[in-house]
Amino acid sequence: MAAVTEAPPLAPVPAKKPPRKRGRWTPYLLLLPGILWLLVFFALPMVYQASTSVQTGSLEEGYEVTWHFATYWNALSEYWPQFLRSVLYAGTATVLCLLLGYPLAYLIAFRAGRWRNLIMILVIAPFFTSFLIRTLAWKTILADGGPVVGALNSLHVLDVTSWLGITAGDRVLATPLAVVCGLTYNFLPFMILPLYTSLERIDGRLHEAAGDLYARPFTTFRKVTFPLSMPGVVSGTLLTFIPATGDYVNADLLGSTDTRMIGNVIQSQFLRILDYPTAAALSFILMFAILIMVTLYIRKSGTEDLV
Amino acid sequence: MAFVNWLKRHLVVIAGLFTLGYLLLPNVVVTVFSFNNPKGRFNYEWQEFSTDAWTDPCGVADLCGSLSLSLQIALWATLGATILGAMIAFALVRYRFRARGAVNSLIFLPMAMPEVVMAASLLTLFLNMGVQLGFWTILIAHIMFCLSFVVTAVKARVMSMDPRLEEAARDLYAGPLQTFLRITLPIAAPGIAAGALLAFALSFDDFIITNFNAGSTVTFPMFVWGSAQRGTPVQINVIGTAMFLVAVLLVLASMVISSRRTRQKA
Amino acid sequence: MTTTNSSGDVRLSGISKTYGSFTAVHPLDLTVPQGSFFALLGASGCGKTTTLRMIAGLEEPTSGTVSLGDQDVTRLPPYKRPVNTVFQSYALFPHLDIFENVAFGLRRRGIKSVKKQVEEMLDLVQLGEQARKKPHQLSGGQQQRVAVARALINHPEVLLLDEPLGALDLKLRRQMQLELKRIQTEVGITFVHVTHDQEEAMTMADTVAVMNAGRVEQLGAPADLYENPRTTFVANFLGTSNLIEAEVDTRSGAEIVLKAGGGKLTLPSERCSAPTTTGGKVLVGVRPEKISLTHADDAGEIPDGRNRVTGRIADASFTGVSTQYVIDSPAGAELAVYVQNVDRDTRLAPGAEVVLHWSPAHTFGLDASQDIEAGVEKVEEETS
Numbered sequence: 015m016a017a018v019t020e021a022p023p024l025a026p027v028p029a030k031k032p033p034r035k036r037g038r039w040t041p042y043l044l045l046l047p048g049i050l051w052l053l054v055f056f057a058l059p060m061v062y063q064a065s066t067s068v069q070t071g072s073l074e075e076g077y078e079v080t081w082h083f084a085t086y087w088n089a090l091s092e093y094w095p096q097f098l099r100s101v102l103y104a105g106t107a108t109v110l111c112l113l114l115g116y117p118l119a120y121l122i123a124f125r126a127g128r129w130r131n132l133i134m135i136l137v138i139a140p141f142f143t144s145f146l147i148r149t150l151a152w153k154t155i156l157a158d159g160g161p162v163v164g165a166l167n168s169l170h171v172l173d174v175t176s177w178l179g180i181t182a183g184d185r186v187l188a189t190p191l192a193v194v195c196g197l198t199y200n201f202l203p204f205m206i207l208p209l210y211t212s213l214e215r216i217d218g219r220l221h222e223a224a225g226d227l228y229a230r231p232f233t234t235f236r237k238v239t240f241p242l243s244m245p246g247v248v249s250g251t252l253l254t255f256i257p258a259t260g261d262y263v264n265a266d267l268l269g270s271t272d273t274r275m276i277g278n279v280i281q282s283q284f285l286r287i288l289d290y291p292t293a294a295a296l297s298f299i300l301m302f303a304i305l306i307m308v309t310l311y312i313r314k315s316g317t318e319d320l321v
Numbered sequence: 322m323a324f325v326n327w328l329k330r331h332l333v334v335i336a337g338l339f340t341l342g343y344l345l346l347p348n349v350v351v352t353v354f355s356f357n358n359p360k361g362r363f364n365y366e367w368q369e370f371s372t373d374a375w376t377d378p379c380g381v382a383d384l385c386g387s388l389s390l391s392l393q394i395a396l397w398a399t400l401g402a403t404i405l406g407a408m409i410a411f412a413l414v415r416y417r418f419r420a421r422g423a424v425n426s427l428i429f430l431p432m433a434m435p436e437v438v439m440a441a442s443l444l445t446l447f448l449n450m451g452v453q454l455g456f457w458t459i460l461i462a463h464i465m466f467c468l469s470f471v472v473t474a475v476k477a478r479v480m481s482m483d484p485r486l487e488e489a490a491r492d493l494y495a496g497p498l499q500t501f502l503r504i505t506l507p508i509a510a511p512g513i514a515a516g517a518l519l520a521f522a523l524s525f526d527d528f529i530i531t532n533f534n535a536g537s538t539v540t541f542p543m544f545v546w547g548s549a550q551r552g553t554p555v556q557i558n559v560i561g562t563a564m565f566l567v568a569v570l571l572v573l574a575s576m577v578i579s580s581r582r583t584r585q586k587a
Numbered sequence: 588m589t590t591t592n593s594s595g596d597v598r599l600s601g602i603s604k605t606y607g608s609f610t611a612v613h614p615l616d617l618t619v620p621q622g623s624f625f626a627l628l629g630a631s632g633c634g635k636t637t638t639l640r641m642i643a644g645l646e647e648p649t650s651g652t653v654s655l656g657d658q659d660v661t662r663l664p665p666y667k668r669p670v671n672t673v674f675q676s677y678a679l680f681p682h683l684d685i686f687e688n689v690a691f692g693l694r695r696r697g698i699k700s701v702k703k704q705v706e707e708m709l710d711l712v713q714l715g716e717q718a719r720k721k722p723h724q725l726s727g728g729q730q731q732r733v734a735v736a737r738a739l740i741n742h743p744e745v746l747l748l749d750e751p752l753g754a755l756d757l758k759l760r761r762q763m764q765l766e767l768k769r770i771q772t773e774v775g776i777t778f779v780h781v782t783h784d785q786e787e788a789m790t791m792a793d794t795v796a797v798m799n800a801g802r803v804e805q806l807g808a809p810a811d812l813y814e815n816p817r818t819t820f821v822a823n824f825l826g827t828s829n830l831i832e833a834e835v836d837t838r839s840g841a842e843i844v845l846k847a848g849g850g851k852l853t854l855p856s857e858r859c860s861a862p863t864t865t866g867g868k869v870l871v872g873v874r875p876e877k878i879s880l881t882h883a884d885d886a887g888e889i890p891d892g893r894n895r896v897t898g899r900i901a902d903a904s905f906t907g908v909s910t911q912y913v914i915d916s917p918a919g920a921e922l923a924v925y926v927q928n929v930d931r932d933t934r935l936a937p938g939a940e941v942v943l944h945w946s947p948a949h950t951f952g953l954d955a956s957q958d959i960e961a962g963v964e965k966v967e968e969e970t971s
Contacts, residue, residue, distance in 0.1 A: 042418060229695045261437075
């Protein structure tokens with residue numbers, strides 16, 4: 015590191031320093047510490063992980079790079095249900111976040127008036143209580159025989175959800191419904207905030223102009239408001255979907271062994287089973303799967319075409 | 322009919338408030354159950370009203386120790402990430418240099434990566450290097466993932482700043498350092514503050530990355546996670562409630578102060 | 588105002604708008620004849636935009652009704668009114684191209700084949716080439732024309748224009764004033780135009796309503812308003828006026844004789860909007876360009892029968908077409924005089940003693956109980 019900072023040679027500095035040249039090294043000096051940090055603790059670990067994923071051996075005898083790509087194949091063939099489940103749960107949670115979050119973001123942006131700041135605080139404030147504590151609270155809310163389950167039961171909602179296979183009998187806890195409910199809850203603010211930002215940016219006169227040009231309120235929403243909020247929709251869904259796919263906290267606290275997501279698998283491979291090559295391979299597969307999905311999604315939604 | 326019309330007009334408000342309720346319900350439960358006196362080890366079912374936990378918040382072994390450790394890590398991680406992040410943000414907005422695209426992706430990627438991937442790969446590095454897991458590895462990890470968020474927050478603020486302000490300062494005989502200290506930094510301050518706050522919140526509440534890289538060190542989220550397996554003491558709810566109240570009061574106070582300030586100016 | 592065919596008139600009856608304790612528009616009666624170009628003129632915050640928005644249906648009146656022809660539209664939402672608006676800074680939809688912006692209203696009304704109409708409309712505003720561009724790719728003037736096209740294509744009964752030229756620079760504004768006037772003559776639709784620019788209002792409109800503090804101060808043709816202001820606000824807001832405090836001396840039929848600054852002034856009674864009693868106060872007004880300036884040495888050459896005031900030149904500024912003088916006078920502290928540069932009298936320099944004189948027919952009388960400075964500030968800002 016020291017060698018790099020000393021690199022600019024002293025010799026060619028002219029007697030009268032031109033002021034423009036003084037800033038030549040400044041950007042690199044400003045960038046150096048932070049970028050180095052990311053290179054060493056973010057990029058380099060990826061390389062290590064890549065190499066670990068093609069190693070064989072055991073914890074006792076040590077590992078060796080053997081280019082054993084079969085690990086990937088084995089990992090995928092053994093854990094594809096968890097992969098599929100992760101995408102399914104995260105996708106459902108993302109859609110639910112959008113459906114739940116849009117009205118609230120819209121409310122804050124256009125209808126809240128002097129309540130705007132208060133509602134905004136109430137959206138952000140839960141962040142300040144550890145999310146694990148809040149997730150544990152769902153164990154109480156969805157408890158067997160509790161008021162929520164009781165109400166769903168008497169409305170025969172649970173019959174329908176059981177038939178769909180997302181709840182089991184008269185339980186909600188330890189079912190897919192509970193996990194999706196927790197994921198939705200945990201990532202909802204990540205949907206609301208970007209939605210709010212893009213809605214708030216819309217010039218109020220555009221709504222008036224649409225109304226003036228014979229668009230009814232719902233048409234105004236469909237033709238003007240929603241298209242203009244697309245940047246928020248795209249970044250909100252990404253900010254929800256990506257972390258939700260890799261999450262294992264909700265599946266662990268609110269789910270059962272039947273709701274294990276890929277995050278749970280990676281976590282236990284790494285921290286309990288200590289099968290590092292498999293864990294690294296799974297982690298890589300997850301990363302590439304998400305990168306591919308995100309790229310396709312961004313391309314499809316055509317955000318670059320939006321203003 | 323009048324009711325249907327009313328419903329139609331207020332549908333979005335009703336739906337929005339429903340979502341707000343969904344968001345706040347767990348906090349209500351956490352608060353109510355901080356006054357519970359549970360039988361057994363788990364605090365999931367209401368038994369009877371009690372203020373025992375509030376009068377003795379540190380009554381559980383290791384709880385307050387883990388809390389203070391989390392605060393320490395969050396403070397150091399905030400300091401580190403804010404300084405490094407602000408430097409990168411200034412470089413990105415105010416200077417031209419090679420490899421800008423690469424730098425931008427390096428900053429974007431940590432935010433677009435599931436935490437578990439970063440956590441696992443960082444652990445691989447530490448294991449390969451034979452680094453002892455603990456306070457330092459947690460701090461290193463936290464600075465790493467907070468950095469990008471700070472850069473984004475500060476960059477947004479510096480970008481919205483009129484570059485002519487700096488030119489005006491230079492025109493009025495301020496050198497580069499003077500310009501930076503008297504013009505650029507004060508104007509960028511809200512962005513830096515926002516980035517620092519975000520970093521603090523992210524670090525303090527982080528579980529997944531810490532879980533991988535903590536070794537046997539126990540931060541507050543790690544304590545809560547452990548207690549979900551062993552038994553949840555009521556004190557967890559007390560601390561959760563207190564954090565919520567302190568945060569809301571701080572935000573309200575800052576809003577009152579800033580609104581009074583703007584009123585004075587007007 | 589002739590109402591030969593009143594079927595399409597915009598009629599406001601007693602409409603008012605209050606926000607809490609603030610009254611934006613006091614109860615107001617106004618009729619805009621069909622096919623006219625009508626301007627609401629006033630400083631910002633005078634209630635003109637609120638009035639326009641009540642016609643558009645974007646604000647609900649606190650009291651009163653809005654009618655188009657025989658139809659009461661007070662309770663109709665904007666999307667059911669045969670009225671369209673050209674918004675301040677245009678409010679073009681940024682995610683739609685020019686063609687789709689212009690087609691928006693037609694499509695909302697369920698019209699399927701819009702291509703021909705949109706193209707014709709774009710040709711009318713000379714933007715046929717730009718159809719597939721996005722609004723931000725156009726210049727300010729082009730965006731303004733898109734806004735006009737987007738509203739006009741719906742053949743509204745009334746087109747409302749809210750400061751439509753406010754965002755343009757001076758030269759472009761002049762050009763667009765003529766352009767809008769041309770379009771209005773061509774399509775024959777009623778235009779209601781809100782502006783704070785008195786010159787713009789006078790150039791374009793057939794009828795101007797001058798608004799101040801939520802009330803219409805005076806309504807009439809531009810020339811009529813200029814020559815016969817009835818309040819100090821109108822006198823000062825439309826152009827510049829010299830207002831002199833005077834005392835009524837004698838009244839004889841068609842003429843009122845007044846005492847001011849030691850001299851006597853004559854005022855035709857039909858040009859006095861204030862009640863006059865002998866010994867009472869009146870504000871005497873005269874426009875700066877109506878006044879002639881003669882050096883005190885030549886005072887004898889001034890014909891009889893003209894109003895005279897003596898003074899000393901305090902300041903003179905040459906503007907090319909004319910020279911603008913500021914005169915200190917015992918009658919009024921500072922009087923403005925604009926003299927056409929035909930034959931310049933070189934003696935008329937600061938410090939020179941002069942006589943100001945003008946025809947009594949150019950004099951107007953106002954109620955002296957009003958604020959003599961009302962409407963002044965804005966004029967200075969506008970002429971700068």
